[in-house]
Amino acid sequence: MPTILSIAADALAYGMVLFVISIGLSVTMGLMKVVNLAHGAFAMIGGYIASYVTQQMGLPFGVAILAAVLGTVLIAIPLERFLYRRIYGARDLTQVLMTIGITFVIIGVANFVMGPSLKTIALPSELQAPVDLGFRTIAAHKLFAVAVGVVVAGALWFIIERTPFGVRLRASVDDAAMAGALGVKTKWVYAVSFALAIGLAALGGVVGAQLLPIEPYYAMHYMVTFLVVVSVGGAGSITGALVAALLLGAVQTTGRYLMPEYGEFFFYLAVIAIVCVFPNGLMGRFK
Numbered sequence: 411m412p413t414i415l416s417i418a419a420d421a422l423a424y425g426m427v428l429f430v431i432s433i434g435l436s437v438t439m440g441l442m443k444v445v446n447l448a449h450g451a452f453a454m455i456g457g458y459i460a461s462y463v464t465q466q467m468g469l470p471f472g473v474a475i476l477a478a479v480l481g482t483v484l485i486a487i488p489l490e491r492f493l494y495r496r497i498y499g500a501r502d503l504t505q506v507l508m509t510i511g512i513t514f515v516i517i518g519v520a521n522f523v524m525g526p527s528l529k530t531i532a533l534p535s536e537l538q539a540p541v542d543l544g545f546r547t548i549a550a551h552k553l554f555a556v557a558v559g560v561v562v563a564g565a566l567w568f569i570i571e572r573t574p575f576g577v578r579l580r581a582s583v584d585d586a587a588m589a590g591a592l593g594v595k596t597k598w599v600y601a602v603s604f605a606l607a608i609g610l611a612a613l614g615g616v617v618g619a620q621l622l623p624i625e626p627y628y629a630m631h632y633m634v635t636f637l638v639v640v641s642v643g644g645a646g647s648i649t650g651a652l653v654a655a656l657l658l659g660a661v662q663t664t665g666r667y668l669m670p671e672y673g674e675f676f677f678y679l680a681v682i683a684i685v686c687v688f689p690n691g692l693m694g695r696f697k
Contacts, residue, residue: 415545417667418660423552425659426559427621431614431632432639433566433651434607440646441583442603444494445502447509449611450629450636451516456482456612457531457624458524464532471534475616482612483605490604498600513629521626529624531616551620558617559652562610567648569606579603642684644691653692657684 435449456478463474493512497505537554540547570576581589582596590596615624622632643654658677665676684692 413667415543417664419543419546419548420552420667421660421663422656423548423555424621424663425656426556427614427618428635428639428659429559429652429655430555430562430617431611431622432636432643432655433562433648434610434614435636436640436643436645436647436651437566437603437607437610439640440644441579442498442600443583444498445505445509446494446607447506447633447637448512448516448629449607450631450633451513451520452482452486452608452611453615453618453632454520454624454628455485455516456615457619457628458520458529459612460531460616460619461529461624462524465530471532471537474531475613478616479609479612483609486605486608487601490601494604495597495600513633517627517629526626528626531619531624533620549620555617555621558613562613563648563652566610570648575599575602638681640691642681642688642691644688644693647691647693650691650693654684 431450431453434452435446438444438446438449459481460471460474460478463469463477464471469477489512493508497508533551537549537551539550541550541553570579578589578594578599581592581594582599586596615622615628622628625631639651639654639658642658643650643652658680661680662674662677665672665674669676
């Protein structure tokens with residue numbers, strides 16, 4: 411029983427990190443219909459900024475999170491204006507080629523500016539301390555990641571389902587021409603949605619840096635994992651992304667505990683099985 415509970419605790423933390431990063435990609439793919447393969451690159455930028463703020467500038471972790479999210483969004487705004495806006499509504503192949511190109515450019519620039527070594531983010535002592543759960547101790551930063559995931563899921567659901575902006579976003583996705591005719595500024599709605607998705611990527615990159623280390627090829631290394639979470643959960647679904655992240659996180663963590671050399675094998679075996687049974691993902695987009 412202690413082993414099962416230990417696996418569950420680690421799987422929950424890992425799954426929440428996957429969710430925080432992947433939900434932004436789910437928004438761009440499910441609502442904006444953009445296959446943004448550069449999503450992981452923005453998570454990497456957030457991690458690099460947080461590392462610089464805590465290690466080089468010596469500022470608190472909370473400031474690093476704020477700087478990472480705002481800094482990454484500011485970097486993404488001109489990219490959305492001059493590059494992404496050109497591929498809204500374009501063929502999937504065009505979007506894939508454009509976003510892969512953006513990924514490699516970001517990797518090259520990040521490595522030139524920050525160097526090719528692995529970066530760490532200094533955590534406050536409160537997040538480094540172990541927490542006794544009764545059956546084992548767990549690092550406080552893992553519980554922090556779980557709490558952030560819960561807050562992100564609730565806040566995103568509220569924004570999409572209960573705010574005027576969410577109404578405009580859903581209307582723009584269902585019929586952009588009609589929404590525009592009714593006075594909805596669809597370009598503004600898309601720009602804000604893109605910034606929100608990028609901000610979530612940066613937040614996930616910082617919060618999850620202890621489990622998904624910030625390294626030179628972070629964007630390429632984890633790109634498939636983030637895509638798998640969105641595909642299994644169903645693009646555009648908050649609940650689907652959350653369930654998929656927790657489920658796949660549990661499978662991968664269990665594999666690493668019991669058979670470390672085959673951890674990735676069980677992860678992708680589970681993906682194949684789920685996609686065969688649910689070809690459109692576990693859940694649809696926001697209703």
